[in-house]
Every structure is written in C-alpha cells, then in structure tokens.
Amino acid sequence: MDTNKIQVFIMSQQFLFRQGIEHALSSVEDIEILGNTEVNDRVLSAIDTFPPDVALVDIDGSTDNGLKLAHKIRQRSPNIGVIMLSSNPNDTQLFQALKAQAAAYLAKDITADQLVDSVRHVARGEHPINESLTTRPKVAKQVFQEFQELSRRSTAEAFISPLTPRETEILNYIAQGYL
Structure with a gap:
C-alpha cells in the first residue's frame, strides 16, 4: 500500500461495474485501489481496517442501501470522501446524496478521465457536489x-x-x- 497515492475503495452490487471502475483507475499512477465489494454494511469493517481517501458508492440497485452506507461511512470516518454513482441521476437522488454528505454525485456515463478528475478533487477535500446546486x-x-x-x-x-x-x-x- 503506497501512502503517496490516492487510496480508493469501490462499492457496487454489480461485479462487472466494479471491475470496470477498477480497470479504469488501476492504470492511473497516483491512484491505488484498496478493494471492491458489494454495497453492504460488512464493508465498514474493511474501511475501518484500511481507510481509503475516497469511497466510490454505486447507488443503483438498492438506492437506500447505497445512501445509508455512504452516510455511515461519513459518520464513522469523516475524512473519507464519498463519491456516489448513478445510472439515472436526478434531483431527488442529488438531494439525498447531499444529505448523506457525499462529496460528489456522478452519472455512470462519465468518461474515465472525468472519474479520475473527480477522485482527485475529492481526495483534496473538495466537494464538486456543491457545484450542482448552482445549476x-x-x-x-x-x-x-x-x-x-x-x-x-x-x-x-x-x-x-x-x-x-x-x-x-x-x-x-x-x-x-x-x-
């Protein structure tokens, strides 16, 4: 584990999606993938043991689970930046993501470069989600x-x-x- 790199943990119910995100980020020099798993509360112990800088949480499937998990992550580890990913982004989910204290809320159809940029911004403590409010x-x-x-x-x-x-x-x- 290289502490100079941005540590990322990926959570999604979809195995192929997790693999795709991992593949897209693994070739980036300043990012290290700590792991990936389904969206469930068991991930909290893994995050406690190896806290990432950024947690990518897929809120498709069971949106409530992803939102609740993101909120729990922020409560337990306020220094972890949470990025929520959705295939159907909408105002209701954006509001819920804000309430869950997510740092970013992204559509799944973004490019790998856009995801990398968002991960870097969130790792620096920025909250790109706030920019969504102006539009x-x-x-x-x-x-x-x-x-x-x-x-x-x-x-x-x-x-x-x-x-x-x-x-x-x-x-x-x-x-x-x-x-």
Whole structure:
C-alpha cells in the first residue's frame, strides 16, 4: 500500500461495474485501489481496517442501501470522501446524496478521465457536489428549506447550523433561480 497515492475503495452490487471502475483507475499512477465489494454494511469493517481517501458508492440497485452506507461511512470516518454513482441521476437522488454528505454525485456515463478528475478533487477535500446546486435551483431550494427547518427546531440546533447568514442568503438566491 503506497501512502503517496490516492487510496480508493469501490462499492457496487454489480461485479462487472466494479471491475470496470477498477480497470479504469488501476492504470492511473497516483491512484491505488484498496478493494471492491458489494454495497453492504460488512464493508465498514474493511474501511475501518484500511481507510481509503475516497469511497466510490454505486447507488443503483438498492438506492437506500447505497445512501445509508455512504452516510455511515461519513459518520464513522469523516475524512473519507464519498463519491456516489448513478445510472439515472436526478434531483431527488442529488438531494439525498447531499444529505448523506457525499462529496460528489456522478452519472455512470462519465468518461474515465472525468472519474479520475473527480477522485482527485475529492481526495483534496473538495466537494464538486456543491457545484450542482448552482445549476439545480429545485435542489438548492430543498437544501434551503432543510436548513430553515433545522433552525426552527430549536435554538441549540440553529446555533450549530453549518451555514452563515450570508451563505443562507446566497442559497436562497440560487433556489429562486437568480444564479
């Protein structure tokens, strides 16, 4: 295991898809595949033992399992960047991916180069998923409403809101379609 390389773990119900992703990434000099497995909770112990920098999670098949697994990974290991992959990306899944704290949400029809770029961005701590909000006002509105609900629940919860008043204002403008 080379610690200078970006460590990646692949999770999908589809064996052939996992092999294809592994093949596409294995020839990249700065990326190392730690392993691949089906989407299930057993992967958590493997990730605890050999934590990757980036976890690729396929949310097709049983979307709930992939979303829940991504959320569990982020709860247990906040330093792991989660990239969710979907064959039918839509606003509902994007919103769920945001709630699961995914760093990126990608369509499966991307090129190998696009996947490599996303892995590199996420490994650097970037969140390409946030860029999706500027082009998806409906999702931005859902996020804005979620934060409004959070701040209504209690003063204590509002205090820990991750958005500043200015960020809330900007998100509101995006939700209204101004950007």
